[in-house]
C-alpha cells in the first residue's frame with residue numbers, strides 16, 4: 001500500500017492514509033501539482049492556513065533505477081502567486097519511497113507565528129514534536145545537531161529565511177554525507193514551510209519495506225536500457241562532461257554563445273568567465289583536495305556534483321554548480337570562486353535559493369547598494385537576509401520585490417521569479433520556456449538549451465525568433481513527465497539522443513506500477529500535468545499578459561549579438577493554446 005501522510009499544523013495531528021485510487025499511478029510533480037490543484041483554493045494566500053505544502057518522491061525513487069532519488073515539493077508559491085513544483089536529489093527521497101510514502105501533505109498552521117515543530121517519520125507512522133532548540137538555527141548547525149541527537153537521519157528543512165517567510169527561501173534536503181546542500185530551491189517553498197510552523201521533517205527509514213515493484217522483469221529490462229544509455233552518452237557517461245567538470249562546464253559554453261547573463265543581464269559575455277568555469281573548478285579541486293564526480297544521492301551514474309575546498313584544503317561547500325556559480329558570479333560581476341563558494345555557503349545555511357539570491361543581488365547592485373564585482377559587499381548583503389534586517393527582508397523577497405523597492409526597470413523576472421543562467425535575447429527558445437512555464441522563469445521546465453546550444457535532441461539556431469514555441473512545448477511536456485518519475489533532469493541528454501534510453505525510462509515506470517504506458521502515454525501525462533498547473537494559475541488570476549518578457553528586453557539590445565527579445569507574442573501564445581484546455 002502506498003501511503004499519504006496528512007499533517008495538520010493547527011491541531012498537530014498526523015494521519016497516515018492509503019493513497020486514494022485517483023492518485024494511484026502518480027508520483028513527483030504529477031502528484032504534488034494534482035494535490036495542490038485539488039486541495040488549495042487558487043486565491044488562497046500562499047502563507048496562510050489554506051495553502052498546502054506537498055512532498056512526493058518520484059515513481060521509481062527508492063528503487064535501483066539510476067539517478068532517480070528526486071523529491072518534488074509543491075504548493076502555491078509566495079514568489080509567483082501561482083502553482084509551484086521544485087525538486088531536489090537527496091537520499092531522503094529514497095528513504096520516504098522505501099517507507100511506502102507517496103506523499104506528505106502539510107495543512108493548516110499554528111495559531112502563534114513563532115511556534116515551530118519537527119515532523120518525525122518512521123516505518124510505523126509519524127508525530128509532531130516542538131522544534132525547541134532546532135528552530136532559528138542556520139542549517140549547518142541544524143544538521144550537526146540532528147546528527148548528534150538522532151544519528152544519520154535524513155532531513156527536509158527550512159532555514160532562518162524560510163522561518164521569516166521570505167519568498168526567496170527554498171526547501172533544503174541532506175546530501176549523501178548529511179550536508180544541508182540539496183535544494184528544492186525555487187518559488188519560495190521554504191517560506192511556505194516556515195508559515196506552516198514546520199522547521200523540518202526527520203526521516204528514519206530503519207526497517208522500511210522497500211518499493212513494491214509490480215513487474216520485476218520489465219523493470220530490470222528498462223533499468224539496463226537506461227543505464228546503458230547513460231554510460232554511452234558523452235555528457236552523462238562516467239568520465240564524461242558532467243562527471244568530470246560538473247554542470248559549470250556550461251559557463252564557457254554559454255559565454256562563447258553570448259548567452260551568459262552578466263551584471264544584471266546587461267551583457268551576454270563575462271570577461272571573468274574562464275576564472276569561474278567548470279574547468280577551473282575541477283582543476284582547483286584537484287590541486288586543493290576538493291572533489292568532483294560527487295553524487296547527491298546513492299545510485300547516480302552521472303555524478304555531476306562536487307565539493308569545494310578552501311586554499312588550506314579544508315572543506316568549504318558543496319556544490320559549485322552552473323546556476324549558483326553564474327548567479328552569484330557572472331551575474332554579479334564576481335570572478336573569484338572562493339567568494340562565490342562563500343555566497344553559496346550562506347545560501348545553504350540561511351535556506352536561500354541561490355538563483356533568486358544571485359538575481360536579487362545583481363538587481364541590488366544595479367540599484368547602487370554595492371558595486372558590481374564587490375564580493376565582500378555581496379556577502380554582507382546576503383547575510384542581512386538571515387538576520388532579517390529591514391534591508392534583508394526586502395532582498396529576501398526576491399528580485400522583483402527588490403526591483404520595485406528601488407524603482408528599477410531592468411529587473412529580469414517572469415511572474416515574479418528571477419531568470420536563470422541563459423539570456424533569452426541570445427537563446428530565444430529558453431525565453432519562451434521562461435515566459436510560458438506555469439512556474440515562472442525556470443530553465444528546467446523545458447530545456448531548449450539542449451537543441452539550441454548543445455545540439456542534443458536536434459539542432460536549432462538560438463538567435464532565430466521563429467519555431468521556438470514547438471520546441472519549448474515539446475520539452476515542457478516531456479519534462480513534466482520526467483519530473484514525475486523521480487529521475488534527475490540530467491538523464492534527458494541521454495534519453496533525447498538514444499531512443500533505447502527513453503524506452504528504458506518508461507519501462508522502469510511500467511515495471512514499478514504494473515502499467516503499460518507507451519511514449520505517447522508519457523506525452524499525454526506530461527500535457528495533463530501542465531494543463532492542471534495552467535488551469536490553477538488561471539483561477540489565481542494569470543492571463544496571457546503574464547506570459548511576456550520584462551519590457552526592457554524588448555527595447556534594450558544585448559551585447560555581443562546586440563539583439564532584443566523579438567519572439568512575437570503570437571508565437572509565445574502558441575504554447576498556451578496547446579496547454580490551456582480544461583482538465
Ligand code: SF4
Nearest residue numbers: 089296300302304488
Ligand atoms: S546527475 Fe547530479 S544532480 Fe543528477 S542525480 Fe546525479 S549527482 Fe544528483
